[in-house]
Amino acid sequence: xxxxxxxxxxxxxxxxxxxxxxxxxxxxxxxxxxxxxxxxxxxxxxxxxxxxxxxxxxxxxxxxxxxxxxxxxxxxxxxxxxxxxxxxxxxxxxxxxxxxxxxxxxxxxxxxxxxxxxxxxxxxxxxxxxxxxxxxxxxxxxxxxxxxxxxxxxxxxxxxxxxxxxxxxxxxxxxxxxxxxxxxxxxxxxxxxxxxxxxxxxxxxxxxxxxxxxxxxxxxxxxxxxxxxxxxxxxxxxxxxxxxxxxxxxxxxxxxxxxx
Amino acid sequence: xxxxxxxxxxxxxxxxxxxxxxxxxxxxxxxxxxxxxxxxxxxxxxxxxxxxxxxxxxxxxxxxxxxxxxxxxxxxxxxxxxxxxxxxxxxxxxxxxxxxxxxxxxxxxxxxxxxxxxxxxxxxxxxxxxxxxxxxxxxxxxxxxxxxxxxxxxxxxxxxxxxxxxxxxxxxxxxxxxxxxxxxxxxxxxxxxxxxxxxxxxxxxxxxxxxxxxxxxxxxxxxxxxxxxxxxxxxxxxxxxxxxxxxxxxxxxxxxxxxxxxxxxxxxxxxxxxxxxxxxxxxxxx
Numbered sequence: 001x002x003x004x005x006x007x008x009x010x011x012x013x014x015x016x017x018x019x020x021x022x023x024x025x026x027x028x029x030x031x032x033x034x035x036x037x038x039x040x041x042x043x044x045x046x047x048x049x050x051x052x053x054x055x056x057x058x059x060x061x062x063x064x065x066x067x068x069x070x071x072x073x074x075x076x077x078x079x080x081x082x083x084x085x086x087x088x089x090x091x092x093x094x095x096x097x098x099x100x101x102x103x104x105x106x107x108x109x110x111x112x113x114x115x116x117x118x119x120x121x122x123x124x125x126x127x128x129x130x131x132x133x134x135x136x137x138x139x140x141x142x143x144x145x146x147x148x149x150x151x152x153x154x155x156x157x158x159x160x161x162x163x164x165x166x167x168x169x170x171x172x173x174x175x176x177x178x179x180x181x182x183x184x185x186x187x188x189x190x191x192x193x194x195x196x197x198x199x200x201x202x203x204x205x206x207x208x209x210x211x212x213x214x215x216x217x218x219x220x221x222x223x224x225x226x227x228x229x230x231x232x233x234x235x236x237x238x239x240x241x242x243x244x245x246x247x248x249x250x251x252x253x254x255x256x257x258x259x260x
Numbered sequence: 261x262x263x264x265x266x267x268x269x270x271x272x273x274x275x276x277x278x279x280x281x282x283x284x285x286x287x288x289x290x291x292x293x294x295x296x297x298x299x300x301x302x303x304x305x306x307x308x309x310x311x312x313x314x315x316x317x318x319x320x321x322x323x324x325x326x327x328x329x330x331x332x333x334x335x336x337x338x339x340x341x342x343x344x345x346x347x348x349x350x351x352x353x354x355x356x357x358x359x360x361x362x363x364x365x366x367x368x369x370x371x372x373x374x375x376x377x378x379x380x381x382x383x384x385x386x387x388x389x390x391x392x393x394x395x396x397x398x399x400x401x402x403x404x405x406x407x408x409x410x411x412x413x414x415x416x417x418x419x420x421x422x423x424x425x426x427x428x429x430x431x432x433x434x435x436x437x438x439x440x441x442x443x444x445x446x447x448x449x450x451x452x453x454x455x456x457x458x459x460x461x462x463x464x465x466x467x468x469x470x471x472x473x474x475x476x477x478x479x480x481x482x483x484x485x486x487x488x489x490x491x492x493x494x495x496x497x498x499x500x501x502x503x504x505x506x507x508x509x510x511x512x513x514x515x516x517x518x519x520x521x522x523x524x525x526x527x528x529x530x531x532x533x534x535x536x537x538x539x540x541x542x543x544x545x546x
Contacts, residue, residue, distance in 0.1 A: 056447055082447040088440035091539050092462045102448040105458070133539035146444070153448055 003069035004079070004156040004189045006032040006055060010064035013050050013215075023214030024050045027064070030208060030217065035187040039194055039204035041246070043253060047215025048193045052161050055191060056082045068157065081155030085162045089134040089145040095121065096130045098145050102153035117152050123185070124148045124178060140171035144178070151182070157189045164199070173231075176202055184228060197246045201239055202229060207246065211253055219249060327509045332516075335509035345498060345510075349517055352483050352495040355411060359418025360479040364472055367427040374427070375434020376460050385431070388424050396421030396482050400489050409490040414483060421482035426475045433467030434460060466537050473529035480518055 013025040025047040032038045040048040053059040054066050057076040066073045068080065089098045096114075099121055103113035121130055124144045134142050143163060150158065160179075164172045176199060183190060194200050200207045204223050211218040225238055233239055285292050309329065315321050316328035323331070339345035373380040399420050407413040437460060445459045487496025495514055502510035533540075 058443055058446065076447045076449065078449050080447070082444065084440050084444055086438070086440050088438075088444040090441060090459070090462070092465075092537070101445070101458075105445075105449050105451075105454055135539055135541050149444075149448070 004034045005069060006030075006157065006189060006191065007067045008032075008051070008055075008064070009067070011051070011054060011061045011066060012063040013047065013054065013059070014062045025054075025061075026214035026216045028210075028215070028217050029064075030220075032189055032191060034189055037183060037190045037192065037203060037205045039192045039200035039207045040210060041194055041197065041200045041207055041250070042210035042215075042218070043195075043212050043250060045212035045215070046210035047212070048210050049161055050215065051210075052082075052159050052191060052193050055157075056080060056159050058082075078153070079155055080157045080159060081150035081153055082159040082161065083143075083146050083150050083163045085165050087134065087139065087142040087146065087166075089142055089149060091133060091135050094131050094133055095126055095137075095145050095148075098134065099148045099152045101149055113152070117148075120148045120151050123182065124151075138171075140167050140175060143167065143175060147178075147182075155188065157191070160190065160192045162193050162195065165195070172196075172199070179203060180229065197243055197250070198234065201225070201242050201246070202233065209246070209249055218253070221246065221249075324506060324508060327512060332509050332512045336513045336517075339510060339513055345495075345513065345517070348493055348495050348498045349521070351493050352480075352487065352518075353521065355414040355494065356418060356476070356479045356483050358411075359415040359483070360422055360476060362415065363419045363423035363426055363475075363479075367423050368430055368468060371427040371430025372434050372456070372460060372464055374431040375437075375464070376456060381431065385428070388428055391420075392424040392428065397485055400486060404490055409492075414486050414491070414494070417486040418479045418482050422475050422479050425478070426471060429471045429475070430464070430468060433471065434464045436467075437463045466533065466540060469529060469533050469536065473526060476525060476529075477522060480522060484518065 008028055008030040011025055011028045012023070015022045015024055028047075028051060030038075040051060042048050050059065054061050055073060057073045057080065060074060068077060071077075073080070089095075090101065093101065096117060099117040100110070100113055103117070104110075118127075118130065121127060124147055126141065126144055126148060129137060129141065134145050137145070147163070164175050167175060179192075180203060192200075192203060201223055207221040207223060208217065209219040209221060210216065221242065223242060225233055225236065225242075284290065285296070312326070313329050316323065316326060327335075336345075370380075370384065374384055375381070396417055400417055403413045403416050403420075407416060441459050441463055442455055445455050450458065483494070484496035484499070487494035488500045491497040495518060499511050499514040502508075502514065
């Protein structure tokens with residue numbers, strides 16, 4: 001079965017805090033088509049990371065549900081991979097061992113999994129660092145390890161939670177190109193959380209804008225820029241138009257959208 | 261590192277670079293030249309030794325209270341070769357090894373489980389925290405009543421003195437593992453059991469070795485006290501017996517030899533940690 005569509009149906013999420021209940025998400029519905037690249041964007045407090053964690057099965061929705069195909073996501077799912085914001089690669093394992101972590105858990109023979117892992121490491125540009133520990137690598141390289149580790153599990157859906165938030169501008173561009181290339185090579189359904197408008201336009205097919213307090217769907221913006229996109233895409237009139245529109249949308253929200 | 265060329269420059273600049281070098285050595289956490297680090301490590305030892313030697317040869321202090329370094333050294337040679345201080349030290353090492361070994365063997369898995377699962381933590385933490393405040397020395401008389409004055413009682417004193425603190429420290433190490441590690445393992449398909457064995461355990465190991473090293477020092481305090489209260493051998497007993505004869509030299513030798521064993525074990529743990537955890541960045545170490 002190849003239905004890697006994500007359906008978010010009336011999802012609400014409330015947290016219990018000392019001051020009372022906080023509504024992180026309120027009645028969010030969203031469909032992400034198979035092989036589609038969707039970016040989630042919004043000011044802090046809009047629940048974009050919470051929504052992603054629900055899709056990853058790390059948190060449960062208080063109301064409504066999220067599904068992969070017809071299957072309700074209520075725990076981490078083998079077909080859903082996630083790349084975290086920080087450097088979550090394991091420091092005690094080498095780059096190759098990190099990449100083999102998922103296949104090892106499933107008891108896949110190294111003879112089978114290692115060539116695949118090495119191939120993935122080649123594709124993310126880590127061939128030279130296969131036997132190095134992540135702590136010896138730069139931030140961008142460490143995030144490549146995290147991506148390789150997630151891809152080695154062959155997920156059909158890739159969730160990314162501000163994966164390049166901690167990187168400098170130049171490395172960030174490198175990583176965005178890497179993600180686009182990987183996605184072009186091997187189409188997956190991607191949900192990408194970011195607070196960077198340019199990043200969202202450059203990468204996504206559709207941009208989902210969330211509004212804060214409570215986190216709710218504000219707008220869905222089609223990115224009708226042709227692919228493959230290159231660095232020149234950023235200078236196209238349509239790109240600039242979309243950027244201006246999204247800026248107005250985000251800054252127009254009542255809370256100070258300091259992050260963007 | 262200071263470049264070798266600084267030496268050949270003229271006086272003015274070399275003086276300035278000297279000042280720069282000094283200020284460079286007081287940058288927080290900044291690395292200092294290796295020779296300097298080595299020299300510093302021995303400097304205070306040297307100063308203390310000279311002060312000790314001066315105080316005794318100048319007769320500022322009576323040998324009954326502080327014997328001369330030379331006579332302490334002579335006594336050490338005699339005690340270790342002709343008499344049985346070596347055996348006494350060996351017995352104490354053995355007692356520490358068993359008593360603390362047992363505490364570590366039980367405390368490590370218990371601490372890791374407490375740090376991982378709320379259930380184990382809620383069950384055990386109050387009791388451990390309560391007993392932790394009872395000084396192990398207060399248990400000595402009770403333990404003699406229960407177990408006599410043999411090795412078992414010594415193991416028990418060390419165990420009580422170290423187990424509760426150690427376990428809580430290990431719990432802390434485990435609690436502080438970045439949540440990212442656990443969550444990413446989860447999304448990669450790890451079961452709870454795999455998270456414990458493949459993430460929590462390896463992530464905790466460096467902290468465990470660190471705490472073993474620190475708590476081992478406590479074990480030495482407890483064994484000496486226990487041997488002074490009731491024993492017929494061991495380094496604590498040797499010190500106690502010497503004090504009855506006002507044999508200050510032997511007391512000094514006893515105390516100093518424990519210090520040497522401590523330094524040796526510290527160094528061993530240091531090497532062990534380098535060998536086990538080659539991935540840890542050690543920029544802050546000298």
